[in-house]
Amino acid sequence: MKKLLFRGLLKNYKKIIPILSTLLMIFCSLPGNVSxxxxxxxxxxxxxxxxxxxxxxxxxxxxxxxxxxxxxxxxxxxxxxxxxxxxxxxxxxxxxxxxxxxxxxxxxxxxxxxxxxxxxxxxxxxxxxxxxxxxxxxxxxxxxxxxxxxxxxxxxxxxxxxxxxxxxxxxxxxxxxxxxKLYTISLVSLPENAEIYVDRSFVGKGSVNNFFILPGYHTFTAMLEGYRDYSEVININNDNMKIELPLEPYQSEVSIQISTQPLNSTIYFNEKLIGKTPDVVSLTPGEEDVIVLKKDGFRSKMIPINEKLWIPQEGERPIKYKISTKLINQQRIPVLIETTEKHKKKAKLYSYIGFGFLGASILLGTQKTIEEQKSDIYGNMGNENYEKAKNNSELLRYLTWGGAGLTIALFTKSFMEILKYFNGYKELSIIKNNCNSMAK
CATH class of the missing domain: 3.40.50 (Rossmann fold)
Structure with a gap:
């Protein structure tokens, strides 16, 4: 079928082309499509x-x-x-x-x-x-x-x-x-050769005069290599406003003292090897500054550097900062998982035994009350079973108090195991988050 259609088109192409041309001219002449x-x-x-x-x-x-x-x-x-x-x-x-x-x-x-x-x-x-x-x-x-x-x-x-x-x-x-209502404003960057953007659209370089703008809030941004981007939202509520966009230069170099536990961990700055801990390193800023610390047998740690680190401080050059951190031993992870599970099982065991002793203490207390009532009855009647009931009552009293004490001890032990379980779980969560951060 396709072959027949193709052959038909080849045979009649001279007739088809004028028809298509005519249709195209009619379409182009429609009012909605006028050039x-x-x-x-x-x-x-x-x-x-x-x-x-x-x-x-x-x-x-x-x-x-x-x-x-x-x-x-x-x-x-x-x-x-x-x-x-x-x-x-x-x-x-x-x-x-x-x-x-x-x-x-x-x-x-x-x-x-x-x-x-x-x-x-x-x-x-x-x-x-x-x-x-x-x-x-x-x-x-x-x-x-x-x-x-x-x-x-x-x-x-x-x-x-x-x-x-x-x-x-x-x-x-x-x-x-x-x-x-349309206002005109003047924009100037400091220094003067920065790129200027209004609401993310480039409008000029250095200074822009007589710029037309609608009243209301607008975002003004200035960018220049070697300087931190400056951005500010300003309410344009008057004509002939002059807006200055001051940029702060990056710190040319900064010193950071880095120490780790354990020592002798490798230091990477923006994926570049720069030394081993402990060390004082001199760094120059980039767009996304990250320090990574690595050591065999331990989880790597990534430390993003705060932008404020690169801002010059009066009277301090170079600036000194300290980074002190502890790396996580990889061998601790399976041990931590096993220990956490043990704490969970112990907490359950102690709670079950505690509930058992609690039930026994309640039964002993009930029996003690019965024996006390018997001794009172036998004492009034002068019955020979009075001494026996009295002795049984005393024995049950001691057993009841002992059972209650054991119950409290078991529940306390169960609670302590639960705390250990949650602390271990929390530590595992921190390790997991660190691993996810490194993966990203």
């Missing part, structure tokens, strides 16, 4: 000219504003799409308006193109007053889906301030465009 159908996934923003209405020698100002505006638009989180705009976009695409999100990421387009779909068109103009060196800048937008036109910024700025720092007017235009 650049941004209403579903993003919102087009087209940046037009920033026109110079003064002398042509100042055309560079327009290019400067456009470049900064383009860069800023790429950094905003999303564009808010009102209900009426969603309906217009959906109608043009031929899809339900519910399929278009109310928040869409921007797609910035500098030039005209056939794939631009009802964009938000941003343009502007500026002029320079040669007498005062003041630049009048106006930035405006036109939403070509809804027809709405708005001025985003209209400022008079000294030319030197505009050229050196166009951020303020750009930020104003962006915040008027997005229609939701």
């Amino acid at each position: 650049g159908a941004p209403g579903l996934n993003y919102r087009d923003i087209q940046i037009g000219d920033i026109k110079n209405t003064s002398e042509s020698v100042y055309d560079y100002i327009g290019k400067l504003i456009k470049a900064n505006l383009t860069d800023a638009l790429k950094k905003i989180p999303y564009i808010t799409i009102p209900t009426n705009e969603r309906k217009i976009l959906a109608a043009e695409l031929g899809i339900p308006d519910g399929e278009i999100s109310s928040r869409l990421p921007p797609r910035v387009i500098k030039k005209d193109g056939s794939n631009v779909f009802l964009p938000i068109y941003i343009s502007g103009e500026y002029s320079l007053d040669r007498k005062t060196d003041i630049v009048s800048v106006k930035i405006e937008m036109e939403n070509r889906a809804t027809g709405i036109h708005r001025v985003l910024a209209n400022e008079n700025i000294p030319i030197n301030d505009l050229v050196l720092n166009p951020g303020p007017i750009i930020n104003k235009a962006i915040k008027n465009l997005v229609k939701y």
